[in-house]
Amino acid sequence: MIRISVIIMSNIKVLKTYSSYALCRLTISSMYHRMMSTNVKHDTLSVCTFNVLAPCYKRLSSEIDRESAYDTMWQARHLSIIKLLQSLNINLICLQEFWLKNPLFAQLYTSNLSSKYSFYTLQRTSSLDDGLAILVDTNHLQVIDKCEFKLNDVGNRVGLLLHLKFQEKNLLLFNIHLTFPHYRFERRVRIKQIKKFLDLLNEYQKSKNLFNQCSIIFCGDFNSSYHHDHVYQLIENNQFQSSYRVIHGTEPNVTHLTHRKEQLGVDFIFYKSDFLQPISSELIPRGCNHMKWHDQSGWNLSDHRAILTTFQSINKE
Numbered sequence: 001m002i003r004i005s006v007i008i009m010s011n012i013k014v015l016k017t018y019s020s021y022a023l024c025r026l027t028i029s030s031m032y033h034r035m036m037s038t039n040v041k042h043d044t045l046s047v048c049t050f051n052v053l054a055p056c057y058k059r060l061s062s063e064i065d066r067e068s069a070y071d072t073m074w075q076a077r078h079l080s081i082i083k084l085l086q087s088l089n090i091n092l093i094c095l096q097e098f099w100l101k102n103p104l105f106a107q108l109y110t111s112n113l114s115s116k117y118s119f120y121t122l123q124r125t126s127s128l129d130d131g132l133a134i135l136v137d138t139n140h141l142q143v144i145d146k147c148e149f150k151l152n153d154v155g156n157r158v159g160l161l162l163h164l165k166f167q168e169k170n171l172l173l174f175n176i177h178l179t180f181p182h183y184r185f186e187r188r189v190r191i192k193q194i195k196k197f198l199d200l201l202n203e204y205q206k207s208k209n210l211f212n213q214c215s216i217i218f219c220g221d222f223n224s225s226y227h228h229d230h231v232y233q234l235i236e237n238n239q240f241q242s243s244y245r246v247i248h249g250t251e252p253n254v255t256h257l258t259h260r261k262e263q264l265g266v267d268f269i270f271y272k273s274d275f276l277q278p279i280s281s282e283l284i285p286r287g288c289n290h291m292k293w294h295d296q297s298g299w300n301l302s303d304h305r306a307i308l309t310t311f312q313s314i315n316k317e
Helices: 030-037 071-086 103-113 184-207 230-237 243-248
Strands: 003-008 015-017 044-051 092-099 117-123 130-137 142-150 158-166 169-177 215-221 267-272 276-284 306-313
Touching (some): 044 169, 071 103, 092 169, 092 215, 117 142, 117 158, 130 158, 169 184, 184 230, 243 267, 243 306, 267 306
Parallel strands (some): 169 215
Antiparallel strands (some): 015 117, 117 130, 215 267
16 A cells, blocks of 8 residues: 655745765766866756665664664764765755654754755654655755655655756655565565656656656665666666766666675666756765775765765756
């Protein structure tokens, strides 16, 4: 059973949030260098997706020993993540595993980020501890509508959709987090999840007269490597492109170190647009080796790396 809730902006509870510290870049075009030297231009749009590893899921000495039991520990790690995000001047930040059970977690983010961002969250179904968050730079974009997709499935998965205006053009931003395929049946679950999310995305466009009339950015933690992945193929079959792959010709090999110590590339920023074109896409932390997890970067803020893509609007005159 699928339940869809569409919330018009007048009924949305909006918190605020702001951004600054250092992310990572693998290759950047000379166009992007020129853009950054003159601060953020209004014809560019930066988007980041990042699974921040909820404290309730971070294992310490054992399966039952979790970071969530130690306030000073998780607060220090997430304050470092916040400082990292603050350095980038990102326009749109999509977070997964945002810990919603403990109100101090959201307070840490909003108290540090509220001067720049509007803040939207959605908790997973069955009252699970985590969910999704989207941070919007309201000096750069206008939020028109928020839509919550709740699959009410075995994975208790949800999707958070924002209808935005950028340069007076419609933009849909969709943040999701799919089930991890620990077992074979969960591979089928992931396929059902992505099919339903794509259907719901199409239904929303039709209900708002936006079908083929808007740009779409579709990102998150897809929880499986792109190699021979049916979910990845379904997204491509729906005319989405991976921004990282467009820039680099391939996907990053590793964006996630699982609790089983598997190294997988599972995080993506897809887009479909005749108005926006990626001009850079990079892994966070800067300088990390996209082929392996353990490298000189010493990354320890999450079990995921972030992806940051900058788009530029195309002038069609």
